Amino acid sequence: MTSTLPVAAPAGPGQSPGPGGRRPFGKSVLARVRPWMLLTPALLVLAVLLLWPLVRVALFSLQDYGLKEIVSGERNWIGFANFVEIFTSEQLWAVVLPNTVVFAVLSVACTVVFGTAVAVLLASLGRVWRTIVSSAIMAAWAMPAVTGTYVWVWIFDADRGVFNHVLQALGLQDAPVNWFTDRWSFYAIVLLNVVHHGFPFVAITVLAGLLGVPKELLEAAEIDGAGAWRRFFAVIVPQLKQIFAVVIILSTIWDFKIFAQVYLMPGGAGSNRDVLNLGVWSYTESFGQNRYGFGSAIAVLLTLLLLGITVVYVRTILKEEEL
Amino acid sequence: MSTATGTDRRPVRTSTAGGTAARRRGSRRPSAGVRVGKGVAVALLLLFTLFPAYWMLVSALDGNAGRGSSFVPAEPTLEHFEFVLTDGGFDVFLRNSLLVALTTVLISSLLALLASVAVARFRFKLRTQVLMLVLVVQMVPLEALVIPLFVQVRNLELLGTLTGLIVVYVALALPFGIWMLRGFVAAVPVELEEAAYLDGATWGRMFRSILLPLVAPGLVATSIFGFITAWNEFVFAMTLLGGETQNYTVAIGLRSFFGQHSNDWGAIMAASTVITVPVMVFFILVQRRLASGLTSGAVKG
């Protein structure tokens, strides 16, 4: 086996030729059934526990589905009225959608860029420091979102938080500031929280990819006189295309539907209307107002939005056959 | 395989080791500036990553927590921890969570690996659709699924049980696992597989001895994700477990702790520390595996 290694080198991620067709040993029927045998357990779990509930959410979104309907089990179809209401809502266009989209774009960008930078830094470190730093990163990742959110809230607490104390000690502000009331500072804290919790995944994943980049390619590039930046963009990035695609797609999905990190912040549960996002809006309409149909419609909208973005991603980053 | 990992272990780090190392080092110009810059970057990074955890710990150890902020505990004490572990009931919660999380990790990793091999290694009808479906199911905001999922678990007669929770968490962790592992599986050179077949290995044997070791880093990421999911989730834990407090996991335990001691920052931070530490330990253990997984991944080079 070892003898084949050098030969194998060029087969980087994303270049796998889809061996289903190429495998020389395919015994036709078995070969056709095998993927499904492999998929069945996972698909079964997903179908029962995510897909069917998802379908039901979609059905709820077409009904006036409230506590009464839950109690009686009746259907109350109203067509697309929920969606019409969402799209004619001033709140959607002025507050909720911008909050969701702008925040997601920023946080995906920050998470991916920062995570990648950290990965590059890690790859250049010695063994000892790499272990130390990556353990620290793991610690950031390990902190549960709920706990993490409370810690950040505690740090930025207006009257007793360390952040205000430090600012005042440095003479940068005279009186304590409540950072949770303003839309921008509120989301700045959320961004900090989300990036802090999200970048380790990117860093570790990209690091894994980086270490897998064939050295020969880098060497060849270096001999050709490519600088560090050029080597990174011309050699590493294409090699890691698949990994970046996954990282970006998953980060996008997560950052679009952040919930706890907003909901648990002071004012985040709805009393500060300026900071609502789609996830929190859906939840408060459902469980607060008992308008499960309307809340489900918001959830469906969020899903469709994500779906659209993902399709665009997939089209631009990957060619279909690379999926 | 084993020889490959053995010899490649060290070189990965500098990625320039071996016979040509000296030449390369020369051309690398590791100036003092670069080294200082790197040092500063590492320091800032450590500060950013560790500060919240540090602050959590300081507050947890400070008998005076909540009064003010000092960078070392003003009144060092362990009473918050004592309180959390005795009255808080976190010993039981920890055991439950550990069981749930580890089982979730095992099952979801296995199912995800099988599925990812299918989508990465085989071309079949509906393959793209399956992949998109897997992606789509995790786009729905989880909070919207509370009611239908509750009904579903009730139909499975798993309400109030840890099994019910595990099944749900497996479902939550699967899509990520499949997508993650897919990339790793796809990155394994087909030539390796073919070589195995040439040596007369069956598909199953090839899977065990070639694929499995090579996708180990992906499995690590998948396990971490599954572990975090199972460890942190509380909305479903709350609705699905209901009153079975003996089955509570740490996340819902912490949540009910928040409910009862809403502004006792010292105790809350102690409880947070108690539930964060096992995750860190798990991660650091897994991370070793990650390191060796990464080096075996290096055979590609």
Place this chain on the structure above:
Amino acid sequence: MRRDMWTRKNVGAVATAALVALGVAACGSGSDGSDGGDGTVDGEGKTLDVWIMQGTNPSADTFFDEVSTAFKEETGADLNVEFVEWADAHDRFVTSIAGNATPDVAETGTTWTPELADAGALAPLDDFVAEAGLGDDLVDGLVEAGTYDEQLYGMPWYAGVRSLVYNTEIFEKAGVEPPTTWAEIESAAEAIKAEFPDKTAIAVPGDAEFTVYPWVWGAGGDVATQDGDTWTSGLDSPEAQEGLSFWTGLAKDGYSSAGATTWRETDVLDAFAQGDVGMAVMGSWTPGAIVEANKDMEGKFAAVPIPGKDGGMSPSVLGGSHLSMFSTAEDQDLAFAFIEMMTTGDFATKWGEQAGYFPGQKSLLDETLKSTDPLVAPFAKQFVEGGASVPVSPEFGAVQAKLTTSTMMQSILSGSEDVPTASTKAAEEMTSLLNGGS
């Protein structure tokens, strides 16, 4: 998830009442619960599932052990009590209804009762109450809150009220007396701020609607009024705006704190317990919690009814819980036997004492009202003479969940809107929600 807040530490509306007339039942079934002698309720081999909100009574475990024993003795049935977090309760109710897994009896916050009744999830209690002969002794306000569509769905259990709690040490050092008018509140706050620039003279929380309404009522305004089937919010009336201006003006003048803009009542409690707050609107159930949070506070705080504008009292919301029977209860007689046991006699008294709430029985309540305890008497006075109810409507839960009032408070306190703008918006939203809009 949010109604949580109010019910437990905040709101509620009404409280409880008591059922007194044990054993006077006119006709046979199920009434003389206390001795169980006539055997009309036979729960042998049955189990009654009950949800009780957690955190109201620190000794709830022991309390319900005793209740279980007594209940078993009386009816032969087992009691399965499950404690539910206020924060989770609404989600739990909804999912259990959807999944057909409701309890037989549950504690419901007073503003939830009409909502659940409206949805058809609860069973009416009138017949049971009549049979048990309890009707006459139920406290009116509580009955009102538990009544939907002219039927009683929530059996009054316990109630509390908010008054003005102050830190006696701070008051002494600042040389001020407990205020009796709004002007005195302001001058007291000024004096405290002068003496203790780092402390919060008076807490004006932004996310605690029940600390807001007293000032609206105190200035002669209304939260909302009903005319026929139509509700109209009065938050934007000149009187209400005057009250709001006074209350938020205290913060504008720097007597509150920056953090208070996003405080909930629990944050107020916390800050007060740390000795950082001069005065605050807090509930009758908080003194125990204050001392529990910080033993040093023992004996260092007292309460007065919330002052009226020019003397007298500003009305304050009565808050509390009902016990409700779900329509899915298999044995309704058994369920009511439990409700009766909890809301009358010794268990009702004991619960009130342990939890710091007012008991529901009129006779027991009278006893409490005679108390001279400085941390009971002012609340009792407020309870009897200055109690008020939020709009009794199944839709009021939606107003609370929408955080209409908190939104208004936060935008005023953060300076993004002035009182007229914010209160007009809030009034529009509340009116629309109360009339079933969205």
